[in-house]
Amino acid sequence: MKTYKISIWLMVSLVAVMLAMPVSSGAEVYKLGLSLAITGPTSDAGNPYAKGVEDYFRYVNDMKLLGKDTIDCTIRDDKYETAITKRNFEEYLDMGIVFYLNYSTGSTLGLKRDFEEVKMPVIPASFHAGNLEESNYIFLPIASYSAQAIGLAEYVVKNHNGKTPKVALFVHPSAFGRGPVDDVKKSVAAGLGMEIVEVVEHGKDLDNTAMLQRFKSKGVQYVISQTVQSPVAVMLNDASRLGLVAKTFGEKGKITFLGCHYTGGNDLIALAGDAAENFYWTTSYIITSEPGVGTDAQLALAKRYGRDDKAANSHNYANGVMVAQVAAEVIKRAKTRGKEVTKETLYEELLAMNGMNAFYPVTTVGPVTYSKDDHQGVDTLQLYAVDKGQFKSVGTPFIPEYTGKIK
Amino acid sequence: MSYFFQLVVSGIVVGSIYALSAIGFVLIYKSSRVLNLAHGQIIATGAFITYSLTVTAHIPIYLSFLMSMIITFFLAMSVEKIFLRRLIGEPIISVIMVTIGLMSIIDGLIYLTPFGSENFSFPPFLPQQPIVYAGISISYTQLVGVIITFILIGLFSWFFKKSTVGISMRAVSDDQLASMSIGVSVPRVFGLAWATAGLSAAAAGSVIGNITGLNFSTLHAFGIIVFPVVILGGLDSLLGAVVAGIIMGLIQQFASGYLDGNFGLYGTAQVLPYILLLVLLLFKPHGLFGTHEIERV
Numbered sequence: 001m002k003t004y005k006i007s008i009w010l011m012v013s014l015v016a017v018m019l020a021m022p023v024s025s026g027a028e029v030y031k032l033g034l035s036l037a038i039t040g041p042t043s044d045a046g047n048p049y050a051k052g053v054e055d056y057f058r059y060v061n062d063m064k065l066l067g068k069d070t071i072d073c074t075i076r077d078d079k080y081e082t083a084i085t086k087r088n089f090e091e092y093l094d095m096g097i098v099f100y101l102n103y104s105t106g107s108t109l110g111l112k113r114d115f116e117e118v119k120m121p122v123i124p125a126s127f128h129a130g131n132l133e134e135s136n137y138i139f140l141p142i143a144s145y146s147a148q149a150i151g152l153a154e155y156v157v158k159n160h161n162g163k164t165p166k167v168a169l170f171v172h173p174s175a176f177g178r179g180p181v182d183d184v185k186k187s188v189a190a191g192l193g194m195e196i197v198e199v200v201e202h203g204k205d206l207d208n209t210a211m212l213q214r215f216k217s218k219g220v221q222y223v224i225s226q227t228v229q230s231p232v233a234v235m236l237n238d239a240s241r242l243g244l245v246a247k248t249f250g251e252k253g254k255i256t257f258l259g260c261h262y263t264g265g266n267d268l269i270a271l272a273g274d275a276a277e278n279f280y281w282t283t284s285y286i287i288t289s290e291p292g293v294g295t296d297a298q299l300a301l302a303k304r305y306g307r308d309d310k311a312a313n314s315h316n317y318a319n320g321v322m323v324a325q326v327a328a329e330v331i332k333r334a335k336t337r338g339k340e341v342t343k344e345t346l347y348e349e350l351l352a353m354n355g356m357n358a359f360y361p362v363t364t365v366g367p368v369t370y371s372k373d374d375h376q377g378v379d380t381l382q383l384y385a386v387d388k389g390q391f392k393s394v395g396t397p398f399i400p401e402y403t404g405k406i407k
Numbered sequence: 408m409s410y411f412f413q414l415v416v417s418g419i420v421v422g423s424i425y426a427l428s429a430i431g432f433v434l435i436y437k438s439s440r441v442l443n444l445a446h447g448q449i450i451a452t453g454a455f456i457t458y459s460l461t462v463t464a465h466i467p468i469y470l471s472f473l474m475s476m477i478i479t480f481f482l483a484m485s486v487e488k489i490f491l492r493r494l495i496g497e498p499i500i501s502v503i504m505v506t507i508g509l510m511s512i513i514d515g516l517i518y519l520t521p522f523g524s525e526n527f528s529f530p531p532f533l534p535q536q537p538i539v540y541a542g543i544s545i546s547y548t549q550l551v552g553v554i555i556t557f558i559l560i561g562l563f564s565w566f567f568k569k570s571t572v573g574i575s576m577r578a579v580s581d582d583q584l585a586s587m588s589i590g591v592s593v594p595r596v597f598g599l600a601w602a603t604a605g606l607s608a609a610a611a612g613s614v615i616g617n618i619t620g621l622n623f624s625t626l627h628a629f630g631i632i633v634f635p636v637v638i639l640g641g642l643d644s645l646l647g648a649v650v651a652g653i654i655m656g657l658i659q660q661f662a663s664g665y666l667d668g669n670f671g672l673y674g675t676a677q678v679l680p681y682i683l684l685l686v687l688l689l690f691k692p693h694g695l696f697g698t699h700e701i702e703r704v
Binding site: 042200203206209210211213214218229243271272 | 410523615619620629
């Protein structure tokens with residue numbers, strides 16, 4: 001009887017232990033990290049960007065795009081402070097991330113050596129060409145600020161009527177703003193037919209009258225901006241008040257204003273209102289005021305996860321979705337090839353993303369291609385201009401010629 | 408010549424807005440000797456309240472502007488009562504540290520709202536065409552900004568010179584103990600100083616927001632941008648804030664208009680005001696109109 005009782009207890013214990021044991025499904029969780037400014041300076045861009053990243057990874061998991069495997073991306077606010085970014089990155093390393101998404105130019109430059117040391121593939125939200133110097137592991141998602149500024153300069157040269165166009169550059173007083181200046185100058189030296197009259201590093205200006213009057217007296221016809229929306233909005237308002245804004249591209253006696261990725265989008269229209277009319281802007285992202293397959297998908301994704309209209313229609317939401325798409329795609333490719341998903345294999349997959357293996361994310365106007373010598377994802381740019389309060393496409397997507405000539 | 412006068416007009420416009428933003432600093436320092444480092448956050452708060460009342464509550468913007476000043480008046484008074492009143496009599500540095508903490512708290516609260524990370528602009532309520540006279544232009548927004556600045560400065564000057572409360576505030580600023588001994592309520596004076604500073608900050612925020620658009624980083628930066636104006640004018644002088652504001656505005660415009668882009672010079676509009684400030688402080692360490700205190704031992 002005693003033996004029987006012991007046997008029953010042993011059986012019950014065995015069943016209990018078996019039930020308590022985790023069922024091994026073979027599902028993997030891939031850890032990623034994103035550190036960016038959700039609060040603090042430039043959070044107007046960082047906030048929708050973070051939402052884009054978060055939503056796309058949720059979509060990957062919900063739709064089981066990686067089968068049973070899932071992506072666990074930790075998103076942390078760094079308030080645009082490099083010290084916090086560094087701390088976040090180090091904590092992500094402790095968590096065992098296999099891919100890292102960074103944000104600002106300052107922190108990308110500041111952590112470049114760290115990325116090299118730990119051999120971590122990184123995609124930042126900064127398109128500063130200098131990020132790629134002496135770096136093997138940083139990959140720009142789209143054309144660099146330099147390529148964007150050169151693209152705008154080429155558009156000016158091709159579409160200007162009359163003598164050599166006179167151009168001023170209006171830039172942010174930082175590496176982010178200064179980055180393209182030398183490359184535009186090199187393009188001019190290499191034969192791009194325009195004259196750079198001035199390079200202005202702006203401050204927190206309340207009034208740009210003096211600068212604009214100076215431009216006028218020097219015959220400046222075009223201003224190319226590489227900064228954020230707020231200073232551009234103040235400049236456009238002042239130019240509008242002074243009657244200096246060209247109503248058509250290159251209108252004589254007036255100034256045509258153009259800008260790179262972070263100068264434009266709906267935020268510029270929100271800040272500058274009617275003064276933003278006829279502002280020319282370039283980026284590699286699609287925008288929702290030009291509906292298409294990509295924008296439908298973007299809006300559906302935002303709706304699925306309950307985002308408001310402002311985030312859903314932000315080009316920086318598309319920006320966040322796109323970098324998440326690239327990260328998910330390299331994980332998928334590594335899995336398909338039967339590789340273990342590690343930072344090393346994801347790095348290999350990024351380098352192989354070219355030719356037949358180019359990636360078409362639909363959130364951009366061209367394919368994402370990387371190789372050992374090319375760490376700039378989408379090379380193609382699209383020009384947009386504000387027409388009746390909305391950015392509309394101007395021409396077809398293009399690749400700046402002089403970026404190759406000045407290499 | 409119209410170029411010169413255009414720069415003068417622009418300099419006065421910018422300077423007036425600097426002065427309006429600087430008044431809040433002066434009001435608090437004048438009565439309590441405290442530098443409120445959260446002033447930029449209060450400027451931004453005032454602007455966002457005006458916007459919310461106008462766009463969300465559909466209240467006419469002129470009324471929203473007045474209501475925002477009143478709301479910020481009471482908000483600032485509450486802030487003083489909750490966070491700063493218990494520090495009366497404590498070292499000034501402790502109070503300044505609290506204002507740094509206050510800065511973080513207001514930042515955090517604003518980041519909980521869409522204003523923290525989105526951009527907005529006031530609906531147009533003034534004619535969009537500028538006023539142009541003899542080739543010199545000024546927008547209605549700028550003109551209204553200048554008018555509001557001078558009205559408020561006039562009112563505050565009268566308040567400090569003629570009203571009993573204003574004189575009490577000056578008395579507390581001079582000597583807290585002596586003021587108490589003649590029956591002046593120091594806590595009440597401090598509360599009023601913060602409240603009036605809040606009122607002026609709301610006005611400044613609404614004017615700046617109309618010019619630059621509503622971007623939190625841009626708005627709260629004005630708390631720091633106007634700091635040289637406050638120092639140059641003399642920390643406790645309203646007249647000093649106005650004169651220094653206009654001097655700074657004019658220097659920036661003239662530097663930008665005549666120096667930048669010429670003689671190989673760039674960025675002088677950003678640097679020259681600070682150089683002037685340094686040079687002037689060598690000769691007048693209390694600023695242009697600051698009180699020169701003589702301490703007898």
